[in-house]
Structures are given as C-alpha cells and as structure tokens.
Amino acid sequence: MVTADELRNKKQLYYDDVKVGEDLPPLVIGPLTTTHLFRWSAAIENWHRIHYDQNFAIYHDGLPNVLGQGSWKQSILPRYLKDLCLPDGWPWKVTFQHRAMIVPGDILTVWARVTGKAESGGLGLVDLDVGMRLQEDVESCPGTATIVLPIRGGRAVPYPFVPPKGA
Amino acid sequence: MSETRSPLTDEIKALVGTSAERIEASPSWGIEREGLRLFTNAIMDPDPRYWDDAFAKKTRFGGIIAPPIYCSYLSRKTPAGAEDPITRAFLENPQSDGIGGVREGGESGPGTLPPVPTNLKRILNAGNEIELYQYPRLGDRIYSQARYKDIKGHVSKDGTPMLVITVETTYTNQDDDVLCILRQSSIRR
Numbered sequence: 001m002v003t004a005d006e007l008r009n010k011k012q013l014y015y016d017d018v019k020v021g022e023d024l025p026p027l028v029i030g031p032l033t034t035t036h037l038f039r040w041s042a043a044i045e046n047w048h049r050i051h052y053d054q055n056f057a058i059y060h061d062g063l064p065n066v067l068g069q070g071s072w073k074q075s076i077l078p079r080y081l082k083d084l085c086l087p088d089g090w091p092w093k094v095t096f097q098h099r100a101m102i103v104p105g106d107i108l109t110v111w112a113r114v115t116g117k118a119e120s121g122g123l124g125l126v127d128l129d130v131g132m133r134l135q136e137d138v139e140s141c142p143g144t145a146t147i148v149l150p151i152r153g154g155r156a157v158p159y160p161f162v163p164p165k166g167a
Numbered sequence: 168m169s170e171t172r173s174p175l176t177d178e179i180k181a182l183v184g185t186s187a188e189r190i191e192a193s194p195s196w197g198i199e200r201e202g203l204r205l206f207t208n209a210i211m212d213p214d215p216r217y218w219d220d221a222f223a224k225k226t227r228f229g230g231i232i233a234p235p236i237y238c239s240y241l242s243r244k245t246p247a248g249a250e251d252p253i254t255r256a257f258l259e260n261p262q263s264d265g266i267g268g269v270r271e272g273g274e275s276g277p278g279t280l281p282p283v284p285t286n287l288k289r290i291l292n293a294g295n296e297i298e299l300y301q302y303p304r305l306g307d308r309i310y311s312q313a314r315y316k317d318i319k320g321h322v323s324k325d326g327t328p329m330l331v332i333t334v335e336t337t338y339t340n341q342d343d344d345v346l347c348i349l350r351q352s353s354i355r356r
Contacts, residue, residue, distance in 0.1 A: 007214045008219075044244075047269050048264060056264070076210055077297075082214075159301070
C-alpha cells in the first residue's frame with residue numbers, strides 16, 4: 001500500500017521517462033476481507049446483501065462467497081492512475097471490463113503497462129493497458145487508459161484538464 | 168427455418184440521444200469532509216489532498232479535493248429525514264436482496280432514463296469508461312444527467328438476440344463545469 005507521506009512527496013513521472021513496453025509501479029491491495037467489502041457498501045450505501053451477508057450470497061444466490069463490488073473496482077483504477085500522475089499530470093480516461101469475481105482472501109495487484117506515447121499540443125499522452133490481477137494471475141478488470149504527463153521543459157498540464165485538440 | 172431478427176426496433180433506436188432530467192446528486196450541503204473520509208478510506212487512499220488543508224492549499228488544486236468518481240455515488244444515499252428504506256424493503260419482503268425496494272426511486276425516480284422497451288430481461292455489465300476533467304472540492308454541489316449514448320442490436324452465432332446499451336452520465340458542479348463523464352455499457356439478452 002501507499003502511505004500519505006509517499007503521496008505528499010511523490011516525485012513527478014515525466015513523459016520523457018516512460019518507455020513503450022514498460023511496466024509502471026503496481027499497487028498491491030489485500031488480502032481483502034469481508035470487512036473491507038462491508039466498509040465499501042456502507043460508504044456508498046449499497047445494501048446488496050451479496051457483498052456482506054455470506055449466508056445470503058452462498059445459499060440464496062449460489063455464489064462461492066460474498067463478492068467484491070464492481071463499483072469498488074471502478075473506483076480503484078482511477079485512484080491508481082491518479083497516484084501515477086501526481087503531482088502535476090492528469091489521469092484522463094480509463095475503460096475496463098469486469099471479469100473474474102473478487103472474494104475475501106484475494107490479493108489484488110493493480111497494474112499498468114505502457115503501450116504507446118504521443119506528444120499532442122505540447123502534452124505527453126501515454127496509453128496504457130491496465131488491470132487488476134488476482135493472486136493466481138487471473139485478470140479481474142482488464143482495460144486501457146490514457147494519462148497525461150508533463151514533458152520536461154514543456155508546458156504545464158492544464159487544470160481543469162482540457163484535452164489537446166484532435167487527441 | 169426461422170431466422171432470429173435483431174431486437175433493435177425503431178422504438179428503441181429512437182431512444183438514442185434521449186436525456187434524463189438533470190438532478191442534484193449531492194445533498195444540499197454539497198461535498199463534505201466526513202463522507203469524503205469514509206469514501207477515501209474505503210478505497211484505501213490516504214492521499215493528503217483529500218484531508219490535509221494546509222498541504223492541499225499548496226497544491227495546484229488550491230484546497231481539499233475529492234475523487235471525481237465520488238460524484239457517481241452521491242445520489243444513491245438516503246436523504247436525511249427520509250422514511251427508512253431498509254425497514255420498508257424488509258417489511259415488504261423479508262427475503263429482500265437489499266437492492267429491490269431499498270434504492271429510493273428505483274427505475275422511475277428523478278434523473279432516470281425511460282426504460283428500453285424490450286422483453287430481453289437478463290442484464291450483464293459490458294464495460295465501463297470514465298473520463299476525468301476536474302476534482303470536486305469541499306462544498307461543491309454536484310449535478311448529474313444521464314442519456315442513452317448508443318444502443319446496438321446483435322444476434323449471436325447461436326441465434327440469441329441481444330442489445331448493447333450505453334448510458335452516459337455527466338457530472339457537473341454548481342458552475343456547470345464538467346467534472347467527469349461515466350459511460351456504462353450493458354448487455355440485455
């Protein structure tokens with residue numbers, strides 16, 4: 001996991017420094033517990049019992065256990081991309097699918113691999129394959145993303161973010 | 168031998184571009200610290216930009232911010248003073264799954280899109296897309312508006328008809344600045 005101080009003092013990743021094919025630093029989360037899932041359900045007031053009521057999940061819905069929420073996964077990926085871009089880049093867009101179920105005991109590795117880079121309007125656009133891999137190398141959330149990183153000596157990434165024309 | 172036809176009717180095609188009512192997703196007091204703390208703890212994000220005023224003030228954002236995706240969960244919360252939806256749902260159905268009858272408004276509440284007229288009932292998540300433009304700030308009031316961005320009809324090789332429905336929801340603040348756009352695609356079959 002990442003600490004508050006690491007995020008406070010995060011050094012900027014520059015467009016110049018990433019290479020196509022490179023794996024960016026992963027974020028490892030877990031092992032997940034029912035308590036983690038319940039905390040998420042409570043935070044967003046999602047009372048679907050398959051996420052915290054084991055008897056209901058197994059005996060009513062026929063699931064292997066309580067299930068990790070798709071909404072939680074949807075929130076983790078932007079959080080991870082944000083961390084990669086801090087302090088002055090921008091996690092512009094991400095698209096993904098929900099595949100393997102997440103259950104208590106799982107350890108997740110949130111990952112990104114550089115698949116392309118292009119300069120556009122003075123900004124560094126970096127394309128990524130992203131995902132959330134389970135401990136047996138099973139992919140739970142495959143997708144793609146585009147982050148925007150500053151170019152050394154170039155202009156600042158605008159905030160609020162405005163995509164470069166044509167990008 | 169009969170041939171399965173695409174389930175995409177003219178009536179369904181006409182829904183593409185249809186927008187729901189723009190609604191306020193946040194409570195009237197806007198983004199507040201305690202909800203933000205619960206949310207960021209639940210995604211295990213200790214970023215001081217979400218809670219440390221002195222640090223956040225020195226960042227390019229000029230103050231405490233919230234994850235843009237946080238906007239998408241605000242309207243799910245039970246408003247203060249409302250009849251308790253959990254008690255109501257379980258009185259109506261002691262075997263409630265915790266969703267049916269609990270979520271305020273259901274499929275016809277304010278801000279919801281008209282239903283897609285189809286007898287395809289099974290719903291599968293086909294993927295999500297998120298675009299981020301700006302962080303919400305403490306006190307911001309958040310608004311959302313959904314629209315049918317696209318609906319496609321298919322027939323699988325085994326003859327199963329299906330619809331792929333993409334709903335786009337745009338989240339804005341009180342100044343009408345776009346904070347983030349979510350697109351969720353679902354398969355109906």
